[in-house]
Amino acid sequence: MIQTLLLVAVLLGGCLSSAAVISDPIVWKIQSNQSASSTKFKQHKHIVSEIERLSNGQLQFQLLPVNGYVGNRQAFNSTRVGAIDAMFMSPQYWGSSDPIFTIMGDLVAAWKSPDQYRQWLGEQNGIAYLERAYQRKGLKLIGYALIPLESLVSTKPIRNAADFADQLMRVPPGMMSDLFRELGARPRKITLDKVVKALQRGQVTLADYSTLQVNYQRGLYGIAKYTNYPGFHSMPLSDFVVNEKSWQLLSPQQQQLISTVVDKWHQRLMNDLSRDVSLILSDLKAQGVEVYTWREQDVRQVREQAVQIWEQYASRSTEATLLIAEIKSWLKKIGNLK
Missing domain, CATH: 3.40.190.170 (Bacterial extracellular solute-binding protein, family 7)
Incomplete structure (x- = not known):
């Protein structure tokens, strides 16, 4: 009887311990390339807040404005090695690493409107070039946004x-x-x-x-x-990119939640910048x-x-x-x- 009670206690203790681990929030460090007062940073904050709200606090993203954790040019390698978990940046910053980033980030004088580029990225699956470029670096492209022509x-x-x-x-x-x-x-x-x-x-x-x-x-x-x-002349693409290992630690449901929120980023930003x-x-x-x-x-x-x-x-x-x-x-x- 005593042995049975001890076994139950051990099992209950293990369950409680597992529950505690499961309930611990996942905390990410995220670097933005925008100043705290900018329209774009407010959009980044909105995305992070929505993810935290919809995950009931299980995903807590610590977002900082430009130069918060690292400078813009350092964010790429910092995300790759896991010093930070994710970044709101533009792929054109990493052009010296792969010309795909320059071309996809802002192909000079190519487009008449964001809709033209977005159509090629989506309907023609042009976004696959950028996804593969990040994959080769151990990174995961989650989503992107365009702005009106500058x-x-x-x-x-x-x-x-x-x-x-x-x-x-x-x-x-x-x-x-x-x-x-x-x-x-x-x-x-x-x-x-x-x-x-x-x-x-x-x-x-x-x-x-x-x-x-x-x-x-x-x-x-x-x-x-x-x-x-x-x-x-210019219509830069901004993106949300995460460390592949950090991404794989999330459940499929958490991954889907993040992707769904980020998918709405482009239209919200376009609305703000066209107003x-x-x-x-x-x-x-x-x-x-x-x-x-x-x-x-x-x-x-x-x-x-x-x-x-x-x-x-x-x-x-x-x-x-x-x-x-x-x-x-x-x-x-x-x-x-x-």
Whole structure:
């Protein structure tokens, strides 16, 4: 009898211990590439909060804004080795690791709208290229979001590509810088937080910053009185990527919950960044800002020049060659290329 009671006690103790382990929340460290006050970071916070709420607190994601755990350029390797569990970033940051990341992150001057790119990613399964690139690095792509085409800001007219000649331009290194150099601009490597002062001091006369709404919110049009809308050059893809080992520790139900919440990210972000555009355009006109809408032939001319830049990146790997060939075929099908 005593032995039986002892056995029951041991079994109950084991069950309680297992229950305690099961009920312990899973805690992840997640790095964002956005500042705490930005629209994009608020979207990241919403995703994390929804996951915590829907999991009844079983998934607790400790999200920090830019440079919280690590810098943007360090996030890739930090996620790979498990120093952090996940990241909201853009694949273009990792272009030196694999040209697929550059091409998928922001293929310069390729698209007329986010819908075009999203259609290729989804209906044509183009997203598989990015998934495979991350898999090769021990990472798991969970989801992505696009933004409206970005608008340039300038202290000089930008009626067409000829107006880029000899302009000192803030533009990130890589594919964007390569194209604008070909178009006659003189690229300068300046971080986003220093763009306002650079424009004020005349260190640059042209800047690749963000969308019309973000440019407006940051006060750039108080300095630079020329812009273009809609844009043509940049429409970066942002993604949510996790450490593969961290992902595999989740139950199938938890994985599905995260995927479902992240799937809604794109449309929420597009709604936020497209809101009040007509009001912004009216206010810019009242401020004396010249908003240029480029002719289709002028945009197409830039896109044809951009193809030469794409080919340079395509030559860096067999997979990149296949990717660019597939994108070009799709762009011809929808009329973006001849």
